[in-house]
Amino acid sequence: MEASDQRRLLREMLFARRFEERCAQAYQEREIGGFLHLYPGQEACAIGVLEKARKGQDYVVTGYRDHIHAIQCGVDPRAVMAELFGKETGTSRGRGGSMHIFDIDRHFMGGYALVGGPFPLAIGFAKAIQLRGGDEIAICFLGDGANNQGTFHETMNMASLWNLPVLFVCENNLYGIGTAIERASSEINQYLRVAPYKIAASQVDGQDLDVVMAAAETAIQYVRGERKPYFLELMTYRLRGHSMSDSGAYRSKEEVERWAQRDPIGIYKRRLIDASVIDEAGFRSMDEEILQDIEDNIIRYARESAEPRVEDLERYVYVEGGPKPWLK
Amino acid sequence: MAEMMYWQAILRAHDEELARDPLVFAMGEDIGVAGGTYKATSGLYAKYGADRVIDTPISENSYTGLGIGAAMLGCRPIVEIMSVNFAWLAMDQLMNNAAKIHYMSGGKIRCPFVLRVPGGTAHQLGAQHSARMEKVFMGVSGLRVVTPATPRDAYGLLKSAVRCDDPVVLIEHESMYNLKGEVPDEEFFTPLEGVEICRTGKDLSIFAYNISVHWALQAADQLAKEGIDAEVIDLRALKPLDRDGIAASVRKTHRAIIVEEDEAPVGVGSEVIAILNEEAFFALDAAPVRVHARDVPIPYNRRLEKAAIPNAEEVVAAARKLLGR
Ligand SMILES: Cc1ncc(C[n+]2csc(CCOP(=O)(O)OP(=O)(O)O)c2C)c(N)n1
Ligand SMILES: [Mg+2]
Numbered sequence: 001m002e003a004s005d006q007r008r009l010l011r012e013m014l015f016a017r018r019f020e021e022r023c024a025q026a027y028q029e030r031e032i033g034g035f036l037h038l039y040p041g042q043e044a045c046a047i048g049v050l051e052k053a054r055k056g057q058d059y060v061v062t063g064y065r066d067h068i069h070a071i072q073c074g075v076d077p078r079a080v081m082a083e084l085f086g087k088e089t090g091t092s093r094g095r096g097g098s099m100h101i102f103d104i105d106r107h108f109m110g111g112y113a114l115v116g117g118p119f120p121l122a123i124g125f126a127k128a129i130q131l132r133g134g135d136e137i138a139i140c141f142l143g144d145g146a147n148n149q150g151t152f153h154e155t156m157n158m159a160s161l162w163n164l165p166v167l168f169v170c171e172n173n174l175y176g177i178g179t180a181i182e183r184a185s186s187e188i189n190q191y192l193r194v195a196p197y198k199i200a201a202s203q204v205d206g207q208d209l210d211v212v213m214a215a216a217e218t219a220i221q222y223v224r225g226e227r228k229p230y231f232l233e234l235m236t237y238r239l240r241g242h243s244m245s246d247s248g249a250y251r252s253k254e255e256v257e258r259w260a261q262r263d264p265i266g267i268y269k270r271r272l273i274d275a276s277v278i279d280e281a282g283f284r285s286m287d288e289e290i291l292q293d294i295e296d297n298i299i300r301y302a303r304e305s306a307e308p309r310v311e312d313l314e315r316y317v318y319v320e321g322g323p324k325p326w327l328k
Numbered sequence: 329m330a331e332m333m334y335w336q337a338i339l340r341a342h343d344e345e346l347a348r349d350p351l352v353f354a355m356g357e358d359i360g361v362a363g364g365t366y367k368a369t370s371g372l373y374a375k376y377g378a379d380r381v382i383d384t385p386i387s388e389n390s391y392t393g394l395g396i397g398a399a400m401l402g403c404r405p406i407v408e409i410m411s412v413n414f415a416w417l418a419m420d421q422l423m424n425n426a427a428k429i430h431y432m433s434g435g436k437i438r439c440p441f442v443l444r445v446p447g448g449t450a451h452q453l454g455a456q457h458s459a460r461m462e463k464v465f466m467g468v469s470g471l472r473v474v475t476p477a478t479p480r481d482a483y484g485l486l487k488s489a490v491r492c493d494d495p496v497v498l499i500e501h502e503s504m505y506n507l508k509g510e511v512p513d514e515e516f517f518t519p520l521e522g523v524e525i526c527r528t529g530k531d532l533s534i535f536a537y538n539i540s541v542h543w544a545l546q547a548a549d550q551l552a553k554e555g556i557d558a559e560v561i562d563l564r565a566l567k568p569l570d571r572d573g574i575a576a577s578v579r580k581t582h583r584a585i586i587v588e589e590d591e592a593p594v595g596v597g598s599e600v601i602a603i604l605n606e607e608a609f610f611a612l613d614a615a616p617v618r619v620h621a622r623d624v625p626i627p628y629n630r631r632l633e634k635a636a637i638p639n640a641e642e643v644v645a646a647a648r649k650l651l652g653r
Binding site for chain 1: 357358361362383384385386387388389390413414417451452453454455456457622623624625627628629630631632635636
């Protein structure tokens with residue numbers, strides 16, 4: 001891989017980290033409300049997988065921890081932040097909020113609050129692709145906890161039965177809120193759970209960007225070429241709470257500390273430094289540029305954008321000006 | 329008499345019932361080790377153990393079904409679903425099984441099952457976390473539906489629900505867990521049927537339930553300053569609804585407002601007005617009025633969210649209009 005690409009990827013991960021940290025600050029300062037689920041610790045998952053996808057063409061769907069997946073699909077981070085600020089310039093015009101980012105132009109299909117809800121949608125996207133005859137694929141990112149919903153099993157069965165071009169990415173961060181995986185899942189290796197459905201699957205380290213990219217490349221080639229589902233499990237960890245209201249009492253400081261040693265940004269940065277692709281000073285100036293950009297462009301844009309008008313409360317319940325063939 | 333918070337009242341009812349009957353068990357996501365999203369089951373895991381205070385996988389339909397099955401064999405499960413929005417996933421088990429088993433078996437199988445769910449619009453949680461679903465549950469034969477507005481009722485209704493032999497859906501509110509109120513020290517049971525008159529008055533009846541009781545009471549205070557004497561009725565049990573209690577109040581006041589946090593169509597207000605038509609039509613001096621949410625999925629933006637949900641001022645305005653002031 002070109003050094004410039006490596007630097008770009010490092011930058012994307014660092015941007016993701018800083019973007020989310022800035023969201024946390026804005027939440028504490030009450031510029032963002034509602035539930036806020038952040039991504040630190042898991043950056044290599046979305047960034048590594050989507051690096052190997054066709055961004056803006058393949059259809060991507062995920063849960064409520066969705067900011068970075070959206071941004072990696074090419075959604076304007078300013079519009080994401082504006083959505084978090086509840087502004088009219090936000091991706092959902094301020095109606096959606098953090099858990100409901102959408103951008104149909106970038107083929108980012110959401111942003112859903114209900115655990116397990118996106119599974120069937122993902123095979124719906126794959127079905128549409130199949131009917132339309134393109135070579136895009138659908139990519140569904142969800143957590144380990146979601147695999148205990150009925151929709152998981154029902155979806156895997158249909159995906160396999162009907163040869164649907166869908167990549168399931170399970171970001172296994174070992175917890176569903178405060179419940180540890182071994183207390184919720186009779187088989188903790190999630191990739192083994194799709195075997196009865198005859199779906200190709202693998203499990204790799206989700207903290208190492210190069211490993212994620214290699215696994216994603218294989219998986220995506222398979223889905224795109226064979227027009228069949230694939231299940232990729234990425235072993236990862238969230239370094240922050242489940243959402244902003246999380247005491248963290250269910251896991252030990254030592255455990256968090258151990259995983260912080262395997263921070264995906266730290267791992268990748270070290271590799272690039274060792275390969276002389278970047279040095280500490282270069283990394284620092286990259287970081288400063290990012291922080292500046294977030295403050296000057298993204299936060300400012302979100303802050304200065306207008307609120308939706310209360311008179312527009314009832315807009316978008318139904319399609320405006322849609323066809324009414326029953327009218328002459 | 330002790331003052332306690334809504335969540336503490338729920339915790340106390342759990343604790344007493346778990347201690348009393350070994351076939352009572354509690355089940356839900358993050359209720360055990362983590363103590364519950366709103367602390368309403370905190371400490372119970374340590375006290376009663378993992379077999380009776382059960383952390384479930386995220387499998388709403390199936391653990392609800394498990395609770396129903398266990399209830400059919402004499403257990404008394406208290407199942408918590410973290411938010412009423414997620415109860416949609418359990419609808420098959422609730423509607424097709426819990427609600428119908430006793431009837432379908434010709435009265436031979438009982439289903440003493442309790443579902444606890446926080447409902448309502450809290451603070452900017454977005455459309456998939458802000459639903460009010462009372463109307464869905466109360467529309468189905470076979471379920472009982474109750475909604476505590478105070479810590480006292482949060483305790484007393486849960487106690488009654490656990491002892492009741494029918495399936496009971498208990499709808500709490502995300503914004504009320506920290507609400508404080510007096511709860512008698514001795515054990516008591518709040519009726520799962522009948523209205524509660526929170527404030528007597530002669531000029532109009534304001535019917536409310538769950539969080540809207542507080543809006544109604546605030547409105548009544550304001551109206552009193554304007555010389556309007558409002559009666560506030562907490563419907564409390566939404567299924568079965570107390571037809572006589574609703575009609576009796578209106579026979580006295582001749583005017584009615586129904587306040588619901590939900591949007592109006594096919595809702596509590598529609599049902600109360602239908603009852604008034606059937607039971608007290610000639611006692612009415614004016615057409616009853618509904619104060620309700622706007623007919624939209626709840627938006628994230630704070631201003632839009634506020635505009636979507638009713639409040640005490642809207643109740644006051646509706647009362648003035650109803651009385652021609
Ligand atoms: C149907 C449903 N049930 C429960 C919840 C509450 N909830 C939100 S996130 C979550 C845990 C999900 O865990 P996992 O799938 O592992 O995702 P993670 O947050 O760890 O990425 C739960 C239980 C929900 N949002 N939807
Ligand atoms: Mg998880």
